[in-house]
Amino acid sequence: AQKVTQAQTEISVVEKEDVTLDCVYETRDTTYYLFWYKQPPSGELVFLIRRNSFDEQNEISGRYSWNFQKSTSSFNFTITASQVVDSAVYFCALITYDMRFGAGTRLTVKP
Amino acid sequence: DTGVSQNPRHKITKRGQNVTFRCDPISEHNRLYWYRQTLGQGPEFLTYFQNEAQLEKSRLLSDRFSAERPKGSFSTLEIQRTEQGDSAMYLCASRTGQGGVNTEAFFGQGTRLTVV
Numbered sequence: 001a002q003k004v005t006q007a008q009t010e011i012s013v014v015e016k017e018d019v020t021l022d023c024v025y026e027t028r029d030t031t032y033y034l035f036w037y038k039q040p041p042s043g044e045l046v047f048l049i050r051r052n053s054f055d056e057q058n059e060i061s062g063r064y065s066w067n068f069q070k071s072t073s074s075f076n077f078t079i080t081a082s083q084v085v086d087s088a089v090y091f092c093a094l095i096t097y098d099m100r101f102g103a104g105t106r107l108t109v110k111p
Numbered sequence: 112d113t114g115v116s117q118n119p120r121h122k123i124t125k126r127g128q129n130v131t132f133r134c135d136p137i138s139e140h141n142r143l144y145w146y147r148q149t150l151g152q153g154p155e156f157l158t159y160f161q162n163e164a165q166l167e168k169s170r171l172l173s174d175r176f177s178a179e180r181p182k183g184s185f186s187t188l189e190i191q192r193t194e195q196g197d198s199a200m201y202l203c204a205s206r207t208g209q210g211g212v213n214t215e216a217f218f219g220q221g222t223r224l225t226v227v
Contacts, residue, residue, distance in 0.1 A: 006153075035215060043200070045154070045218040091153050098167055099144060099204070099216060101153040 002027050004094050006102035013082055014110050020078045021105050023092030029053075033095040034068065034075040039104070040088040048090075051075060082109045115219035117203050123225045124193055131189045132222045136205030143186050144216065145178055146202040147171070154202055160186060193226045200224075 003026040013019045025034065036048040049061065051068045058067050067076045079086055089104045116135040124130050136143050141162050146154035157176070159167045162183035172178075175193075180186040190197055200223050204216040 004153075037218075042220075044220050045202070045204075047215040047217070050215060095216075098156060098159050100156060101146075103153040104151075 002029075002094055002096060002098070002100045004092050004100050004102035006092055006105050008105045009103075010106045010108070012108045012110065015084055016081050017109075018078060018080050019082050019107060019109075020076055021090050021092075021107070023075045023077065023102060025073050025075065025092070025094045027094060027096060029096045031096070035093040035095060035099075036066070036075075036077045037091045037093060037101075038088045039091060045091070049077065079107075082107075084109050084111055115203055115205050115217050117201075117219035117222050119222060120220065121223050121225075123227060126195060126226050127192055129189065129191045130193055130224065131187055132201055132203075132224075133185060133187050134203030134205075134219060135185045136203070137207075137217055138184075140205035140207045140217075141183065142206045142216075143180060144204045144206075145186070145188050146204065148200045148202055148221070149198075157188070157201075190224075193224075195226045198224055198226045 005024045032053045035050045037045045038048055039045050056068050063080045065078045087109045089106045091104045092102045094100045118133045122130055143160040145157040147157055148154045156169050157172050158178045160180040163180050175191045178188045200221045202221045204218045206214045206216040
């Protein structure tokens with residue numbers, strides 16, 4: 001069964017703080033992809049980053065970075081120097097033949 | 112192509128009525144997904160099409176729900192005999208089958224259904 005767990009329901013930080021969003025997944029497939037999406041108050045889901053199951057190299061893209069560890073089935077996402085505009089709900093998604101989402105983490109960045 | 116389009120954006124209906132939503136995916140995308148999202152929850156998978164074939168259907172989808180994608184382009188989601196528990200945002204997403212499963216899905220803005 002495919003499952004995605006985001007244990008953090010809500011996180012609140014002050015602007016310029018770094019924040020890490022946790023994601024743990026379950027799948028029996030050996031080939032899969034992991035994505036992070038952002039859902040701002042407007043409601044539309046926006047793609048942020050992806051990682052495939054064969055590449056555990058962690059990367060940085062602007063203020064975003066991610067830590068993928070197959071040994072712990074985790075795909076954590078970090079925003080560096082957070083900004084008020086980062087306030088949104090963030091979803092982790094597992095893609096095999098279909099797409100499954102976690103319950104989301106609501107991030108509030110206060111000025 | 113401006114992205115995934117969903118119509119209507121909002122729908123208010125009386126309990127017991129039937130409703131139909133439409134999704135127009137990005138034109139070259141052969142994979143189409145329907146999700147339901149309630150307040151404070153992540154998108155819950157409902158069903159998935161590859162071209163015109165409905166490949167998977169969630170157990171969440173009771174027999175009151177049906178989805179079609181007759182020509183492998185747009186899709187419709189119909190809910191018969193609506194119940195108040197059907198009130199939610201219904202999201203459609205599409206992605207290309209090119210390049211395997213690496214491609215991200217693009218989401219529409221959703222149809223918000225309110226059953227009164």
